[in-house]
Amino acid sequence: MSALEVGALAPDFELSDTHGTPVRLSALRGEKVMLVFVPAAFTGRCTGEVCELSENLAEFDDAGVRVLGITCDPTPAQRVWQETEGITFDLLSDFWPHGEVARTYGVFVEDRGLSLRASFLVDAEGVIRERIVNPTTEVRGIAWYRAAIGGPVGR
Numbered sequence: 001m002s003a004l005e006v007g008a009l010a011p012d013f014e015l016s017d018t019h020g021t022p023v024r025l026s027a028l029r030g031e032k033v034m035l036v037f038v039p040a041a042f043t044g045r046c047t048g049e050v051c052e053l054s055e056n057l058a059e060f061d062d063a064g065v066r067v068l069g070i071t072c073d074p075t076p077a078q079r080v081w082q083e084t085e086g087i088t089f090d091l092l093s094d095f096w097p098h099g100e101v102a103r104t105y106g107v108f109v110e111d112r113g114l115s116l117r118a119s120f121l122v123d124a125e126g127v128i129r130e131r132i133v134n135p136t137t138e139v140r141g142i143a144w145y146r147a148a149i150g151g152p153v154g155r
Contacts, residue, residue, distance in 0.1 A: 003106040003118060003133040010035070010122040013101045015070065015092035018079035023068065023092055026126065032065045033122045034145070037107050037115040039136045041073045041081040041091075049117070049139050054088045056142055063149040065121070068092055072099050072114050107133060121148050 102108035102115035121130035130148035
């Protein structure tokens with residue numbers, strides 16, 4: 001299965017955040033959401049990416065975009081990662097059934113049990129408006145996110 005394309009309806013899902021609170025994508029209709037699939041917590045590239053996003057979260061807020069990080073790690077590991085690194089956006093666990101949401105979005109790496117580095121900007125109606133899908137070794141830079149949300153300050 002290949003990654004979902006721009007213009008597709010974003011598949012609904014419900015995953016728990018680092019406090020065990022369920023987050024359902026369809027409950028966020030009416031707001032824009034950036035889904036950020038991250039291969040693995042506590043790894044150098046992944047930590048660098050999420051910290052860069054966290055440090056620039058005001059730009060997403062200014063653009064009216066909620067950021068949701070998704071990894072196939074269990075909730076307790078994500079919570080420690082979030083607290084250790086000071087990650088200021090929600091992390092959602094796609095641990096069980098393992099990688100189900102990543103599979104649905106076409107970005108799960110079966111033989112490694114993790115996701116590609118993929119991000120999807122979902123509009124207020126639930127349609128994918130921007131996307132990037134990179135191999136696990138190729139980071140997404142903040143420039144891509146800025147362009148996706150409409151510029152350096154979200155305009």
